[in-house]
Amino acid sequence: MINVHIICVGKLKEQYLRDGCAEYIKRISAFSKVAVTEISEERCGDNPSDAEIKNVIEKEGSRIISKIPKGSAVIPLCIEGREYSSPEFSAEIEKMSMHFSSVSFVIGGSFGLSPEVKALGKMKLSFGKMTLPHQLARMVLLEQIYRAFSISNHTKYHK
DSSP: OEEEEEEEEOOOOHHHHHHHHHHHHHHTTSOOOEEEEEEEOOOOOOOHHHHHHHHHHHHHHHHHHHHSTTTOEEEEEEEEEEEEHHHHHHHHHHHHHTSEEEEEEEEEEEOOOHHHHHHTBOOOOOOOOOOOOHHHHHHHHHHHHHHHHHHHHHHHOOO
């Protein structure tokens, strides 16, 4: 099965998020190797200008790109991405596993992802039009990856 990398901006600050993510990582590891790489958030003021926001996105984007494993299928999480049902998402990961040894999901920071990171995407993923804090998005993503592997392996979890 395909190896899973989660590349994300920022650290998990809340214990309940750390616990939830750890639980799903443990569950995913029954199906796949999984690694999480945290990229430091770029600092800016409380009321940043458009230029400062662009600078933050570019700097975080460069750090993200440097952490993507060579030959990995990249899946950025972004609002303009496609929404998938859990079975569709599972099927997409299965398809990628035929062509790639790993998949790298990318979660941006507060201001999103750089165009360069999005351009690397083999597919772009969206959890819908609602905005999620990037820390919560990480736990939702891990749960959906676990659900996708459960579907592919015909376990009862996904029902």
